[in-house]
Amino acid sequence: xLIGKVVGSVxxxxxxxxxxxxxxxxxQVHDQQGRAQDAYVVAADAVQxxxxxxxxxxxxxxxxQTELTENRPCDAVVMAVVDSWDLDGxxxxxxxxxx
Amino acid sequence: xLIGKVVGSVxxxxxxxxxxxxxxxxxQVHDQQGRAQDAYVVAADAVQxxxxxxxxxxxxxxxxQTELTENRPCDAVVMAVVDSWDLDGxxxxxxxxxx
Amino acid sequence: xLIGKVVGSVxxxxxxxxxxxxxxxxxQVHDQQGRAQDAYVVAADAVQxxxxxxxxxxxxxxxxQTELTENRPCDAVVMAVVDSWDLDGxxxxxxxxxx
Amino acid sequence: xLIGKVVGSVxxxxxxxxxxxxxxxxxQVHDQQGRAQDAYVVAADAVQxxxxxxxxxxxxxxxxQTELTENRPCDAVVMAVVDSWDLDGxxxxxxxxxx
Amino acid sequence: xLIGKVVGSVxxxxxxxxxxxxxxxxxQVHDQQGRAQDAYVVAADAVQxxxxxxxxxxxxxxxxQTELTENRPCDAVVMAVVDSWDLDGxxxxxxxxxx
Numbered sequence: 001x002l003i004g005k006v007v008g009s010v011x012x013x014x015x016x017x018x019x020x021x022x023x024x025x026x027x028q029v030h031d032q033q034g035r036a037q038d039a040y041v042v043a044a045d046a047v048q049x050x051x052x053x054x055x056x057x058x059x060x061x062x063x064x065q066t067e068l069t070e071n072r073p074c075d076a077v078v079m080a081v082v083d084s085w086d087l088d089g090x091x092x093x094x095x096x097x098x099x
Numbered sequence: 100x101l102i103g104k105v106v107g108s109v110x111x112x113x114x115x116x117x118x119x120x121x122x123x124x125x126x127q128v129h130d131q132q133g134r135a136q137d138a139y140v141v142a143a144d145a146v147q148x149x150x151x152x153x154x155x156x157x158x159x160x161x162x163x164q165t166e167l168t169e170n171r172p173c174d175a176v177v178m179a180v181v182d183s184w185d186l187d188g189x190x191x192x193x194x195x196x197x198x
Numbered sequence: 199x200l201i202g203k204v205v206g207s208v209x210x211x212x213x214x215x216x217x218x219x220x221x222x223x224x225x226q227v228h229d230q231q232g233r234a235q236d237a238y239v240v241a242a243d244a245v246q247x248x249x250x251x252x253x254x255x256x257x258x259x260x261x262x263q264t265e266l267t268e269n270r271p272c273d274a275v276v277m278a279v280v281d282s283w284d285l286d287g288x289x290x291x292x293x294x295x296x297x
Numbered sequence: 298x299l300i301g302k303v304v305g306s307v308x309x310x311x312x313x314x315x316x317x318x319x320x321x322x323x324x325q326v327h328d329q330q331g332r333a334q335d336a337y338v339v340a341a342d343a344v345q346x347x348x349x350x351x352x353x354x355x356x357x358x359x360x361x362q363t364e365l366t367e368n369r370p371c372d373a374v375v376m377a378v379v380d381s382w383d384l385d386g387x388x389x390x391x392x393x394x395x396x
Numbered sequence: 397x398l399i400g401k402v403v404g405s406v407x408x409x410x411x412x413x414x415x416x417x418x419x420x421x422x423x424q425v426h427d428q429q430g431r432a433q434d435a436y437v438v439a440a441d442a443v444q445x446x447x448x449x450x451x452x453x454x455x456x457x458x459x460x461q462t463e464l465t466e467n468r469p470c471d472a473v474v475m476a477v478v479d480s481w482d483l484d485g486x487x488x489x490x491x492x493x494x495x
Contacts, residue, residue: 001321001339001373003307007131008186010102012155015179016145016165024100024155026131026184032305032323032337040131042100042155046313046370051188056309056321056339061160061259061358061457062372066313069370073145073168073178075161076100079370080312085323087305089348107230107285109201111254114278115244115264123199123254125230125283139230141199141254150287160259160358160457172244172267172277174260175199206428206483208399210452213476214442214462222397222452224428224481238428240397240452249485259358259457271442271465271475273458274397298420298438298472300406329404329422329436343412343469353408353420353438358457359471363412366469376469377411382422384404386447 001056003030003082006049010042018072025049025078027057032085034093043076044069054093056080100155102129102181105148109141117171124148124177126156131184133192142175143168153192155179199254201228201280204247208240216270223247223276225255230283232291241274242267252291254278298353300327300379303346307339315369322346322375324354329382331390340373341366351390353377397452399426399478402445406438414468421445421474423453428481430489439472440465450489452476 008026012019023045029037034054043057046066055078057063063077064070084094107125111118122144128136133153142156145165154177156162162176163169183193206224210217221243227235232252241255244264253276255261261275262268282292305323309316320342326334331351340354343363352375354360360374361367381391404422408415418440425435430450439453442462451474453459459473460466480490 001371002337003339008184008191010155010179010184011182012179013182014146015155016176018164018166019179024179026186028131032325040101042102047311056307056312058370058372060372062361062370064161064164065315065361065368065370067315071164073157073161073164073176074100075157075159077313077370080307080309080316080321083308083310085305085307087323092305107283107290109254109278109283110281111278112281113245114254115275117263117265118278123278125285127230139200141201163260163263170263172256172260172263172275173199174256174258206481206488208452208476208481209479210476211479212443213452214473216461216463217476222476224483226428238398240399262458262461269461271454271458271461271473272397273454273456298470299436300438329424344410353406353411355469355471357455357471359460359469362414362460362467362469364414374412374469377406377408377415377420380407380409382404382406384422389404 001058004028004055004057005030006051006053006055016073027078032087041076043078044074046077046079047081049078049081054082056082100157103127103154103156104129105150105152105154115172126177131186140175142177143173145176145178146180148177148180153181155181199256202226202253202255203228204249204251204253214271230285239274241276242272244275244277245279247276247279252280254280298355301325301352301354302327303348303350303352313370324375329384338373340375341371343374343376344378346375346378351379353379397454400424400451400453401426402447402449402451412469423474428483437472439474440470442473442475443477445474445477450478452478
């Protein structure tokens with residue numbers, strides 16, 4: 001998994017029928033220091049994440065292991081909203097400190 | 100998934116029998132700002148996308164989860180035509196504004 | 199899938215028994231303009247491709263979806279010989295024009 | 298698999314139900330010489346690894362082959378704590394020499 | 397698959413039980429010209445390869461298709477020792493010429 005931030009969403013009406021009802025988020029990849037990277041992924045939303053949320057996303061066949069994404073042509077899923085993480089014992093990110 | 104633009108197609112007569120009847124599109128990868136990247140993929144077309152369409156494509160085993168691509172030796176599929184997407188609340192791409 | 203050119207082959211006698219009888223090709227990756235890239239892959243040959251042929255190859259679990267490669271420890275397969283492709287309506291490559 | 302060092306962990310309360318009870322580690326990728334690389338992965342912990350441990354992690358569908366991660370939306374797993382490794386007959390890393 | 401050279405091995409006692417008895421090799425990636433690249437992978441050994449052997453390795457789910465690695469949390473396997481390969485009709489590597 002990698003850490004990302006939800007920065008947008010994609011709308012599509014003409015799509016494979018197996019994609020119906022999936023919300024598709026634009027997630028900007030972040031590094032372990034919490035810095036935005038010059039990379040993104042479009043991922044299905046399994047946790048009702050909102051814009052600005054720091055999240056974890058999984059890719060590949062693992063992205064089809066949520067109830068929502070099972071058997072769907074979906075190769076990335078947001079499956080957790082991040083509360084916090086630490087590196088070498090120091091807090092890097094705290095969701096609630098941003099409120 | 101990543102965003103791409105359909106820029107061409109590939110023709111092949113000598114191919115594995117499981118590829119029969121799949122249309123193979125050349126898709127140029129785009130970033131979240133809608134800028135063309137120096138990368139491409141050849142993907143099966145599950146949504147009758149046309150040249151110039153902005154699309155989403157999935158890769159890996161997820162590319163075999165459409166009815167069209169099931170059990171085929173195909174590692175990328177165009178499974179949605181993009182109508183629009185936004186970043187940080189601003190519209191980045193709108194299909195119909197280009198008409 | 200990506201486009202590549204068959205540039206060689208690999209010989210191995212000591213190998214996993216499930217690899218028996220697979221021909222292993224060295225494929226040089228090409229971009230959508232038909233330019234050789236500084237990357238290669240060794241892929242099983244499912245279409246009796248010859249040296250110099252432009253081909254499509256699939257990777258990952260999709261590489262095991264041909265009859266030839268099913269259940270084998272093989273992560274790349276040449277599953278089509280390319281006749282031609284076009285970009286933005288212009289022909290980029292035509293197999294027979296090289297004869 | 299690649300070699301990494303456990304440098305932190307991620308906390309999430311809002312997550313897919315299939316992620317319950319998985320400990321999620323931040324692993325910094327290392328090269329074969331034991332040098333830290335500018336890359337990381339968030340991986341499930343299958344071996345109760347601690348901060349500072351050098352570990353092996355697996356990605357993709359293979360990350361779901363431990364009893365702990367089976368059928369979960371998890372694309373990376375720490376499945377071994379490294380005791381030591383050698384290159385060209387020379388010891389590069391020895392866990393106990395650091396005690 | 398890619399070509400690599402076996403340059404070392406990794407020892408681990410604390411590991412997932414499904415990894416028991418797998419020998420884990422450090423493989424340095426090589427390009428099609430036989431030049432060492434600045435990349436490596438740790439791969440299970442399915443062919444009793446020795447240090448210095450040029451080998452082929454497969455990654456992803458394909459790495460679990462040998463009898464040895466089936467159902468294991470292992471994402472790379474050495475499944476062939478390379479005897480020789482050629483590029484454009486010229487021999488690039490010959491195992492026995494090094495004896």
